[in-house]
């Protein structure tokens with residue numbers, strides 16, 4: 535992560551504050567000192583001694599934690615616009631995948647691209663997320679499917695984090711699709727993921743977590759479980775793409791292994807909800823993929839809500855199922871398509887998004903506005919926090935602060 539402005543004491547006055555879970559009832563003042571949030575108070579309770587010497591950052595507007603986009607596939611080669619057209623003609627995502635297109639088409643383009651070509655292609659995608667308030671982003675591999683190509687993708691993700699003022703979390707998604715070289719030997723490919731890919735990514739410090747795609751067109755529950763065991767043996771947290779197109783029970787298995795999250799989960803059943811509640815796993819909702827694939831099966835929002843499973847919302851930005859690089863649009867989609875409340879959607883892209891990445895614990899405290907937490911903040915031109923989900927309106931970000939540094943506005 536790189537920044538471009540001097541750090542110091544900064545004061546915002548008279549703001550409507552969404553702290554990551556709730557909107558506070560009164561106008562608030564926030565003081566940032568260095569990299570951390572130092573004080574939060576009502577306007578009536580501003581400690582003028584503490585405020586003295588602060589740079590006045592302005593007053594009014596809505597402040598939220600910096601957005602956390604906890605599920606993306608931003609690094610990839612090529613385009614899948616042709617598939618978009620095929621799907622409009624009635625060919626399904628699953629059929630396209632079974633006939634060698636879909637993820638495998640992006641694999642071909644990604645393998646053919648150099649590290650610097652992938653970096654140059656991904657950078658504007660990431661900048662688009664940042665312009666819409668993202669301060670933390672997760673980037674998965676999964677379009678390389680050889681040890682070297684997966685590591686190449688992860689190196690690009692790390693380089694993006696070093697070049698731009700944004701926190702990048704990397705996830706190894708070697709078990710995303712079966713590469714053509716292993717066409718008749720999916721267990722052999724899982725051996726490669728477990729015995730070569732995960733150890734290499736762990737040794738080189740390139741992966742912060744390990745993910746799998748548990749689905750009929752990808753890998754079975756038993757194969758994904760092997761990947762999780764290997765990840766855990768290397769000290770890496772785990773997560774899963776599961777129950778997107780069918781109910782295989784991947785989310786429940788992932789939860790039993792202590793997964794940070796299960797993502798997509800349109801087909802999640804009651805047992806899956808219970809397993810996630812028990813494990814404290816986050817349900818990552820991806821309304822962009824639901825929209826793009828024109829799915830009809832809704833995730834079990836009411837059951838998740840009733841069970842108290844935290845729900846995150848992410849873009850799933852990728853070239854196939856969600857070519858959408860607009861996080862606040864996802865807030866709107868989460869409400870209109872999945873019937874989340876605007877408060878739930880915002881919490882999904884702040885506090886719960888951070889939790890889905892393992893960044894909400896005492897040491898990290900991302901996704902919240904509270905004294906002592908890292909100063910990752912967004913100030914928006916909006917009347918209320920709910921307006922961020924209500925109106926689909928680019929350009930509302932007034933200021934973006936990462937680690938105490940103003941990087942926009």
Ligand SMILES: N=CN[C@@H](CCC(=O)O)C(=O)O
Pocket residue numbers: 607636637640747775778823850852853854855856
């Ligand atoms: N579901 C699997 N993986 C990605 C899709 C990737 C692609 O279609 O390229 C997803 O999260 O939607």
Ligand SMILES: [Zn+2]
Pocket residue numbers: 605606607775850
């Ligand atoms: Zn995904």
